[in-house]
Amino acid sequence: MSDLPQIIRQQQSAYQERGWRLPIWLAGSEAYTQQQLSALKPEGISYWLGQQAPAGFTLLSAKQKQQWLGTECDLLVVDAHHAGDWDLVAASSGCLKAGGLWLFVTNEPDLWRQLPNPAAKRVLPYPLDATAYTGLFKQFWLEHLSEQRWVKLIENNSAVMPLLPEAIAQVQAELPYRTAEQQQAVTAIHKVVTGHRRRPLVLTAHRGRGKSSALGLAAAQLAQQGKTDILLTGPSPVAVQTAFFIAADLLSQSYQPGQNQLLNGTIRFVPVDVLLAEKQQNTVILVDEAAAIPTPQLQQLTDLYSRLVFATTEHGYEGTGRGFQLRFQSYLQQHCPGFQKLHLHQPIRYQANDPLEQLVFKGFLLEQTHSVITAPLQPKAFSYTIKDLLLQPQKLQQIFSLLSLAHYQTDVMDLWALLDNPALKLYTLEQDQQVIACALISFEGELDAELTVEVSHGKRRVQGHLLAQSLAFHCLQPQLAEQKMARIQRIVVHPSVQTQGLGSQLLSFVLQDLLGQQYLIGTSFGATLALVKFWQKAGFSPVKLSHQNEQASNEASVLMLYGEQFRALQQQFSRQLYWQLADKQRSLDPALALLWAQPPSIELTAQQNTELQLFQTGLRPYELIETHLQCWFNLFYAKVDYQTALLLVQRLWQKHEWQQISEPAAKQKLPELCKLLHL
Missing domain, CATH: 3.40.50.300 (P-loop containing nucleotide triphosphate hydrolases)
Structure with missing residues (x-):
């Protein structure tokens, strides 16, 4: 039987000559793998990803990810016996330089795929326990990588050595350049x-x-x-x-x-x-x-x-x-x-066609598939559970490629959640067996009454129930969190066929299916005018807006619910939003403020009308009539010219200084604008 040091001696020189990293899968009982690893002598910089690092290794932690992402190492051991943080597995692989050794350590394959992954607590919703629940990512990983070029050393089996292709000759660069x-x-x-x-x-x-x-x-x-x-x-x-x-x-x-x-x-x-x-x-x-x-x-x-x-x-x-x-x-x-x-194209830490990079790209679906969509468009709608997609790996690759292509923030964690979280479901539009649009749904809610009260009082937070928790805490509707909910996490359309109504077509299919199952339906996203209009046209109403902009999108996050039964919540939101607009920490697009806010309607007194008329003729300073102008605008904003209304929203509702407003000469134009007072 081959042992680990012997395999490394046999294989590593060939990889070093090609400027590649050597990936080895070491699988078996803990006693067996520890015996093999004990014969391994760390040389150079050695990293360990797992629970506890032996002497000579530096332990990589999620908290220090930004610090070690840009570093290099000669040896990297990924100990996935007890837990596998797939986000860190993918990220850490980039630290290993040419000629280095990558060891992926697990239990015997059939046993390992059946064991829970405690690290999956990052992606599992309440009440699932990551120490007891077994997801599908391990099964996907093993099946997807069965044909990859990595050395396999498995207890009670003969070692498997891959055939290596010829190395690709690289053009050498002069210092200080690496390529x-x-x-x-x-x-x-x-x-x-x-x-x-x-x-x-x-x-x-x-x-x-x-x-x-x-x-x-x-x-x-x-x-x-x-x-x-x-x-x-x-x-x-x-x-x-x-x-x-x-x-x-x-x-x-x-x-x-x-x-x-x-x-x-x-x-x-x-x-x-x-x-x-x-x-x-x-x-x-x-x-x-x-x-x-x-x-x-x-x-x-x-x-x-x-x-x-x-x-x-x-x-x-x-x-x-x-x-x-x-x-x-x-x-x-x-x-x-x-x-x-x-x-x-050329990596700087290793040469092209590196086996470890190919393994990571394929294992985490990081390779993009480029599809050609033929006209005319006559797509059909489908729905999939994750178990369905494990049997159709090509379809899973298409869906994840589309999510990566059309959304600014799709990463390894998304694939991990997709495969391990049973509360997710996918809907697609497809033409000629090619996915051209997809929607990702998260099933939430059905929290017990005691928990919903604790959530509404801010005493508890549970993972994976954004919609339920927002309604219970921010909207003070704990009873809604007891219902079964479906949150539309993402809806994306292939960029080459956008603006052709496919998003609305897919959303209509999703709504029909979910409403038939009596789900309360909502969505949350970074609010832009175009997106808000898309969702409002489909029957969704805003009920909550984040106080500050999201870091990823730099937009305020809006929560919207489907259906007329939430009209009271929407009206409450609109009334509250009006009073919140002047908060200097809130930088809402004035077009959204104009669309959503509901100001109080207070009739102008005779005295206020007189003062406004004096201002219009230049006989009253702006500073003395600003509050009167706001009362007037609150009454008639829906009848005001759109561009003028946006200007007045910024000044009167959001309390922006004149220099902040997009129209630099706005203050000088006010008397002209006040001709509108004759409405």
Whole structure:
């Protein structure tokens, strides 16, 4: 029988010659796997993902994920005997460098797939117990990876050695570049700075291709050439740390995590909202992880600044999805037709066609499928449980690819939840066996009466019941949380066939099926005017709005319910919203405020009418009639010209200062606007 050290000796040199990582699946009893691992001598930097790390290993934890994501190691052991955090498994694989060893350790396969996964508490809804419930992800993982190129060392079985394809020859790069593609990317960044204005660069790549390093190299070189205002930005300071590390190294400067500038501010981090609020002059702006920034903010950056680089992970561990390419790049095509696009293919820590990367991409469905949809569109509707999809792996790949393609935030956790959470269901529209639209539904509610009261009083929170808990606590309707509920988590349409009514068609099918089963139906999403109109047209009404914007979408999250029976809740929401609009922490789109808010109707007195008429003729200052104007607007806002109404919402309802309002000369135009008083 082969042992682990012997297999490593036999196999690792061939992988090292090709610049690949060696993946090994070690399976068996704990006594067997510990015996095999005890003969393993950690060399170099060794990481351990599991419950407890032996001597010589660094334990990787979820809390420190951002710190170790950008690091490198020579050996990585994933101990999945007792628990498997699939999000960390996928993310940590990117740390292993060429020639390194990846060990995936489990019980014997048939036993392992039947054991519960305590780490699944991250994705399971109440009252399911992760220590007792067995989901389907392990079954999917084993079946999906049965043909992958990894060494299998299983107790009481002969070791399986894969046949390796020929290595792909790579073009060597000169220092400081890791690949020729990275050098090309840096050259393209320089061209943005020195070439024609308004020619942004979009730099995309899978994780580990050196795009963040390219930003850092370019920033350092520009500083060396005398450029004094180089701004790095992203969804958070952590997103640009790699660029700072690389720039500091090239400039021979010290850098500590959290430090936001180099060379006395020549290179510095500036948050996106600051860039939008305070126009910087003569700057080059390097945006990392751009897909995690809301599209409206990216559009505003494009309008304000003329020398921009947008870099982003195309898809993968960070969960940014590929929607960025389709939504934002279509905007660039319209407003910056000369923009450039560059995609990096070559990994920097290992060579192309790496077996571990292929294993991770296939095991977590990170490879995108590109479908061609034929006309005319005559789709059929279907519904699937997760058990259905395990028998149709190609359909599961299509659905997950569509979720990743059309939504800005789809990642490994979503696949994990999809396969382990039995409270999820999928509906699709399909043409020629190709999924062109899908809806993801979460079944919630049916909480017992005692629990719903505790939730309504803020004493308890339970996972997986967003709709029920929001209604019980925020809307003080605990009795509704006792009903069975269906929350529409996502509804996506393939970008190539959007705006053709397919979303409404799919939603109609979903509603018909769920209403037939007596479900209370709701949805929650980042509120934009277009999305809100889509849901309101389908019969949904808002009942709750988050106090602050979501970090991912930069929009307030709205909860909407289907059906006329919630009209009283909707009216209560609208009345409350009016009084909340002046809160400086709430930055609601004035179009949504105009659509939703219900102001009090108080008739104007004769005195107020007289003062407004004096203001109209220039005989009364604005400051003395503002409250009268608000009373008038509250009465007649529905009859006011739309653009004027938006302006008055910002000033009178949201209490924005004049300089905050989109129309700079609004105050000077007020007497002209007050001709409306004759309504």
